[in-house]
Amino acid sequence: MMELVCPAGTPAALRAAVEAGAHAIYCGFADETNARNFPGLNFSREELADGIAFAHRHGAKVLVAINTFPAAGRQAVWHRAVADAEAAGADAVILADLGLVAHVAEAHPGLRRHLSVQAAAANPDVINFYAENFGVRRVVLPRVLTVAEITAINREIDVETEVFVFGGLCVMAEGRCSLSSYATGLSPNMNGVCSPPSHVVYAEEGETLAARLGGFTIQKAAKGAPAPYPTLCKGCFSSGGVTGHVFEDPASLDASELIPALAKAGVTALKIEGRQRSRAYVREVVRSFRAAVEAVDAGRPLPVGQLARLSEGQAATTGAYAKTWR
Amino acid sequence: MELTVGPNPFFWDAASWRDFYSRLADEAPVERVVLGELVCSKRLPFYQAEIPVAVERLRAAGKAVALTSLALVTLKRERNLTAELVDAGVEVEVNDLTALAHVPPGAAFSVGPLVNVYNEGTLGWLAGRGAARVCLPPELPPGSVEVLAKVGVPVEVWGWGRLPLAISARCYHARLHDRAKDNCQFVCDRDPDGRAVDTLDGQRFLAVNGVQTLSAACASAAHSVERLREAGVAGLRLQPQSEGFVEICKLFRALLEGRIGPAEVDAKARPLAPGGRFCDGFLTGAPGVAWSG
Incomplete structure (x- = not known):
């Protein structure tokens, strides 16, 4: 079955996502080290350790996003976040910065490294570069690729791919927007x-x-x-x-109908955006997507229609997955 | 401090492109020129044959030359173009790490402003891999520039031109003409310095250039030159524009040599600035759009 990777901005959302059927949860520390640094959101060191213990008891993994670009002169803050995530039992860290990936490969070789969407690794050559130099095991693909391109990428790489299927949609290549x-x-x-x-x-x-x-x-x-x-x-x-709307309409991403195609494309994991979302939202989206990946795994048709009302502004798009979006 | 002319991000016809680099070779007081296609691989066939000619002419004029990689590499054709860059016998400026994957270990290369070099860890790793020169991302605040300028690799800072703010798979020029990227009919050639995007209140805000989004205001480092020099910054990067570019190069050369001051650069450069107004907020720690002059 495809792995469902779900957002948690709070310990309560983490528990809700685990109980709703998430295979993995991603979250971050309550500081500038992660790309959803919003007031009142994210985890203290203690909350993360508790959340990981809870997830592991229920057979789910926790991936810790440390995916901003460390500030010059203050890299220690990011290095400490990685060390603390490992100490808390994180199953992987999600990283964007080249220097930080290199640091983790050297200082924490046993810690699984995922490449964040913020690294914008958009083709097999650069993905293999990260795999060969830093032992990256999974890459979250930037939202600039079609399903056909994702299929082609998976044929030329040995690492896992994870793609966004639901939630907020960046129009620009992520991590490359000022x-x-x-x-x-x-x-x-x-x-x-x-x-x-x-x-x-x-x-x-x-x-x-x-x-x-x-x-x-x-x-x-x-x-x-x-x-x-x-x-x-x-x-x-x-x-x-x-x-x-010169750049993009105020629509959010809903690629649920593409899950069978993404499975066929060799994608390992499906990611849901929304660490800033409520526990109730997370529970409902996770439940729907769990049903969808189970249906695809069993060769049944997708359950339809239940996610539309959760979409931002009631409009949804499959984004760059369809070539005409460009 | 040195002056580097960055790659032209816009789509010009072959004759304009050739004339631009000929004049640059003959008249512009700059040390380095980076050329090639940065923004959209579809444009390249229109002027590709001119590139080796320009490289030779620039070299003959005593300028160091580098070839840029594309800023976003997704298609097979783009991967091939990127791989072939390193075979051209010219230093490669990496503007997407894909290009670095093709640079043989030990070979020298440079790093452009579209690679995320935010800290000494990344800069140090790139230097260890052979980076001879790095142009820092424009959004870096002054404190970061000061730290990175002391690492030991020559660093450049954005000196002139509409700021490269974002890159996308979607072509906004095509979208503004109700076309998809595959059927763009190269409409970006109508806006040789980018197409203005204003707010609903008529504020000048951004400019689009195919898949790239730029600032509407023209960034100028004129007022920061002294501070950047003291910090150890090795050079300023000037972005090509369709009109008056050699004059811009001359103004910055005069500024670096102390023959004129920033106020004179402002006065003489403003009529030549794409968009007609300046910004330098990133260099002062303010929002990028701010202007200290």
Whole structure:
């Protein structure tokens, strides 16, 4: 059966995901070492150790995301996060930074290394480079590839692949985007945040509600209508007389219908985005996807329709998995 | 400090491309030139034959030359192009680690601003692998630049041009014309310095260039040169633009030599700046869009 890798932003979400049938949970420490560094989210050292013990008792694995890029002069913070994850019993660490991967390979050779989507390893040559130089065992593929390309990649590599199937959707190659720091000074790579709430202002202008990020108007909605969050790449802009979602519509990824194709493509694990999501959301999504991977494993048709209402803004896309998306 | 001309990220016809590098060889007071296709492999056949000619002309003019890799390598054709780069007998500038996979151990290479070099661990590993020069990612804050400039590998900092902010599998130029990337009909050639993307309130914000997203404002390191020099930064990187680029190179050379000050660079360079306005926030620790001048 394909492995279902599920998000946990809190210990309660971790327990909910395990109980709902997750094969593996990914989570991070409550600091800048992980790419979901949001207030009130993530794990203390003690919570992580407890969460791992809980998951292991139920036969699930825990993967610890240490997937921001260590700041120059302060690498020790990231090195300590890796050492603490290993001491807590983590089944693997998810890493993005070349120097950090090299450090872990040398200082923690027994700790399983997964390459984060933030490393943007998008072809067999670079994946094999990470495998040969640093013993990386699994790569989370960037959301820029079609199913056919994923199939081709799996034929040329010996490491496992993990792909996103549900949740928030980056439009840009992950780990290679400075839009947020250009507008706000805070970036996914350095601070673990994108389009941060601390820099969002909603302003009423007559009958319109404008959503600004770092002073830039990213969204406008009629007063009283639901105001979309001003995520940079999902914003509405104007270019040469064209007004619209220049980069991407405010849709979220739902590749559940592609699970059979991804299985055939040789993908080892399916990943659900959403460490910032509630325990109830995590439970419901995990349950649905567990049913889906079991159906695929048993050769039965996919159960349909139950995930649509969980999608952001009620619109879903299969993203880059379909070639026409480009 | 030295001046490096980075790869041209835009799509120009072969004649414009050839003229640009001829003038650069003959007139631009710069030490190094990186050329080749950075953004989109589909553009390359239109001017590929010009590249070896430009390399020879630049070398004959006494400039060091490197060939850039693509910034995002996914297709088989792109993998082959990347593998063949190292056979050209020219130093390779790695702008996606895929290219490094093809550089034989021990061979010298350089690293461009689209590789994530955020810390001394990564910089040290790359140096051990043979990196002779590294242009740091533009978003690095000043404290990080200071640390990395002391590691021992010559580092460059983004000096001029619309900032490369993101790369995608999706072509925004094609999307703005209601086309898919496979049927783009090369519409990015209509915007030789990128296509402006404004906010709904008409604020100048970003620019798209095929699969690449740039800042609308033109970054200029003019006001940071003294601090960067003291930190040990080895060079500034200047990004090509369709008009007035040799003048930009001359202004920065004069600035580095102390013949003019940053205010004069601002005044003379502003009419030539793509987008007509400056930013240097990344260099001062502010949001990238901020301008200290």
